[in-house]
Amino acid sequence: MIVVASAVASQSEASGVGLEQCIVGLPACVTITTRDKAGGHCRSGNAILSAEVCTPDGSVADGEILDHKNGTYDFVYTVNKEGEFSLALRLYDQHIKGSPFRLRVTRSPDPEVSPPTTTATSLTATATPSTGSSEGAKRRGKSPGSGSKKKGSRRTGSALGTPRRRENPIEDDLIFRIGTKGKNKGEFTNLQGVSTSSSGRILIADSNNQCVQIFSNDGEFKSRFGVRGRSPGQLQRPTGVAVHPNGDIIIADYDNKWVSIFSSEGKYKAKLGSGRLMGPKGVSVDQNGHVIVVDNKACTVFIFQPTGKLVTKFGSRGNGDKQFAGPHFAAVNNNNEIIVTDFHNHSVKVFTPEGELLLKFGSNGEGNGQFNAPTGVAVDVNGNIIVADWGNSRIQVFDSSGSFLSYINTSADPLYGPQGLALTSDGHVVVADSGNHCFKVYRYLQ
Ligand SMILES: *[C@@H]1O[C@H](CO)[C@@H](O)[C@H](O)[C@H]1NC(C)=O
Ligand SMILES: *[C@@H]1O[C@H](CO)[C@@H](O)[C@H](O)[C@H]1NC(C)=O
Ligand SMILES: *[C@@H]1O[C@H](CO)[C@@H](O)[C@H](O)[C@H]1NC(C)=O
Numbered sequence: 001m002i003v004v005a006s007a008v009a010s011q012s013e014a015s016g017v018g019l020e021q022c023i024v025g026l027p028a029c030v031t032i033t034t035r036d037k038a039g040g041h042c043r044s045g046n047a048i049l050s051a052e053v054c055t056p057d058g059s060v061a062d063g064e065i066l067d068h069k070n071g072t073y074d075f076v077y078t079v080n081k082e083g084e085f086s087l088a089l090r091l092y093d094q095h096i097k098g099s100p101f102r103l104r105v106t107r108s109p110d111p112e113v114s115p116p117t118t119t120a121t122s123l124t125a126t127a128t129p130s131t132g133s134s135e136g137a138k139r140r141g142k143s144p145g146s147g148s149k150k151k152g153s154r155r156t157g158s159a160l161g162t163p164r165r166r167e168n169p170i171e172d173d174l175i176f177r178i179g180t181k182g183k184n185k186g187e188f189t190n191l192q193g194v195s196t197s198s199s200g201r202i203l204i205a206d207s208n209n210q211c212v213q214i215f216s217n218d219g220e221f222k223s224r225f226g227v228r229g230r231s232p233g234q235l236q237r238p239t240g241v242a243v244h245p246n247g248d249i250i251i252a253d254y255d256n257k258w259v260s261i262f263s264s265e266g267k268y269k270a271k272l273g274s275g276r277l278m279g280p281k282g283v284s285v286d287q288n289g290h291v292i293v294v295d296n297k298a299c300t301v302f303i304f305q306p307t308g309k310l311v312t313k314f315g316s317r318g319n320g321d322k323q324f325a326g327p328h329f330a331a332v333n334n335n336n337e338i339i340v341t342d343f344h345n346h347s348v349k350v351f352t353p354e355g356e357l358l359l360k361f362g363s364n365g366e367g368n369g370q371f372n373a374p375t376g377v378a379v380d381v382n383g384n385i386i387v388a389d390w391g392n393s394r395i396q397v398f399d400s401s402g403s404f405l406s407y408i409n410t411s412a413d414p415l416y417g418p419q420g421l422a423l424t425s426d427g428h429v430v431v432a433d434s435g436n437h438c439f440k441v442y443r444y445l446q
Contacts, residue, residue: 007034007042007071009094014101018075021104024082032065032073032089032096045069052088053079053103061085079105082391084344102344106391106417172409175428178219179438183209186221191432191439193240193252193282193329194376194420202430203249204439205238205420212241212251212266217424219441225266230256233268240283240294240329240420244306250291252280259283259293261306272308282329282420286353287336294340299324301340301355314355319345321357329420333379333400341374341387348374348387348402361402366392369404376421376431386444388418388431395421395431395442408442415440 012035018028032049034042045067053061066074075089088100179188189208196202201222202215211226212235226235240252247264258274272291273280279297286292286303290311293302299317304310315324325344332338337358338351347362348371362371372391379385383400386408393415395408408429416435424430429444 006036007047007091008037009091009096011035011037011039012091012096014075014089014096014098018077019087019101019103021106022077022079024079024105024107027076027078030075030077030087030089032075032091034071034073034091042071044071045073047073048092049073049075050088050090050093051075051077052090053077053085054088079103081105082107104344172412173442173444174410174413175441175443176219177413177433177436177438177440178215178221181437185224186213186215188213188437188439190434191437192419192434193238193242194422194430194432194439195241195243196422196424196430197243197247198425200425201243202422202424202439202441203241203243204432205241205251207237207239207254210235210238212238212249212262215439217426217428217441223266225262232271233260235260239281242283242285242291244285244291245289246306248306250283250285252283252293254279254281254296259291259304270308272304272306273302276310277302281327284330284332284338286332286338292330292332292338294327294330296327296343299327301327301330301338301351303353312355314351322355324349328375329377331377331379331385333383333385334381335383339377339379339385341377343373343375343390346371346373348377348385348398350402359402361398362387369396369398371396375419378422378429380423380444386421386423386429388415388421390417390419393417393435395429408444410440410442413440 014030014032016030018030022028034047036042049065051065061077061079064076082105085103086100087103089096179186188206191204192207193205200217204213206213210228211224213224214222216222230236235253236255238251239254242250244250249262251260253260257277258271259280260271261269263269273293277295279295280293281296282294284292291304291306295302300313300315302313314322324342328341328343330338330340336353340349342349346364347360350359351357371389374387375390376388385398387396389396397405399405415433419432419434421431429442431440433440
């Protein structure tokens with residue numbers, strides 16, 4: 001008897017980072033492993049596979065499938081525009097396990113590897129914010145990469161470890177920006193979360209430098225701490241930071257899958273959420289001193305006592321009322337309500353402390369009140385909600401009912417993929433301008 005191990009779609013799987021995300025203009029790769037109906041590896045090639053990255057309007061990728069002749073195949077592809085697409089992988093015209101996948105295509109957050117292809121055409125062709133002026137159009141006319149390059153070449157050398165504070169010569173809302181790409185004090189590599197303290201400090205989660213850096217409200221470097229690693233007390237990818245009313249510094253560590261607590265001097269005290277958290281991105285503290293953790297991977301908001309005891313949790317992956325499609329950061333308002341940005345749902349959701357949905361606002365787009373993947377969020381004393389709009393590289397302000405109020409005027413020195421955002425104790429907005437590897441402080445008029 002001849003046993004033919006033939007590949008079946010329902011058992012075949014795909015893996016690789018290219019399954020979820022890639023960068024405009026740069027090749028990405030997905031590996032497909034074919035299996036027979038019992039789940040065993042197929043060891044020969046020649047299966048008929050097809051791959052497609054598309055929008056309702058058509059295909060946006062160029063790619064090819066490489067047959068390794070051992071039952072595995074690589075799909076190597078490049079996408080020519082940013083956005084969220086569906087990646088369909090089919091074997092003999094049947095979707096393989098998990099297909100179609102949701103693929104997020106972004107421009108490079110790193111100007112150094114920005115591809116020459118810009119998406120200016122597609123961006124300028126679509127609507128720009130209609131009120132608030134020509135700000136959107138102006139910003140879009142200029143590629144973020146070229147903008148920061150120009151600044152880079154203009155800059156003069158400065159002493160190692162001395163952060164550069166650059167005042168804004170033009171009248172938008174920027175007061176100053178701090179930092180360039182680097183590993184030294186006052187320099188950043190892919191900074192993410194931002195927090196502030198009532199004692200006049202700004203804290204930055206510098207994710208790729210595995211540390212937290214602390215500045216005064218005026219942008220003066222004060223200190224930093226963090227040792228790279230996977231043991232308790234070490235940081236692997238700090239993405240969220242918050243300051244507890246008792247002064248402790250709380251850090252969400254995405255890769256270590258826990259939250260670390262340090263003293264205000266940066267001495268390690270404890271960790272929480274270990275074994276429960278899958279990918280904590282943002283962290284915040286509520287009015288009871290509870291630690292609110294936004295687990296991006298689990299699509300769940302966890303509320304812990306500082307001791308690590310779980311108070312409650314809510315949320316799962318999906319588009320339902322209590323669900324998320326990739327939550328990033330949270331803020332807490334005066335009513336102790338929890339405001340969460342839902343990156344892939346392009347919305348902001350407000351919950352009671354018990355996790356009941358009170359309000360949801362936002363949809364995908366570039367208009368007023370729309371988002372292209374919201375990230376950082378803060379709330380002022382009047383309950384107004386300030387949101388970093390990552391894909392549109394802007395900051396929007398809403399009232400407590402979710403009505404659009406205004407933009408922070410960032411036109412003179414455009415943002416590039418803003419992440420964490422907070423209000424300083426002197427009433428300014430501070431935002432992590434991740435793609436430009438700096439943080440910026442803006443005037444905020446209520
Ligand atoms: C199949 O071949 C490719 C390319 O030679 C190799 O990288 C891969 O590890 C092989 N996979 C298996 C399961 O043998
Ligand atoms: C934003 O600031 C620029 C100056 O950089 C100014 O020309 C523009 O009018 C401002 N936009 C708004 C809406 O105030
Ligand atoms: C966001 O969630 C709503 C339900 O709350 C759903 O109708 C909508 O399709 C979702 N949007 C996206 C882009 O997933």
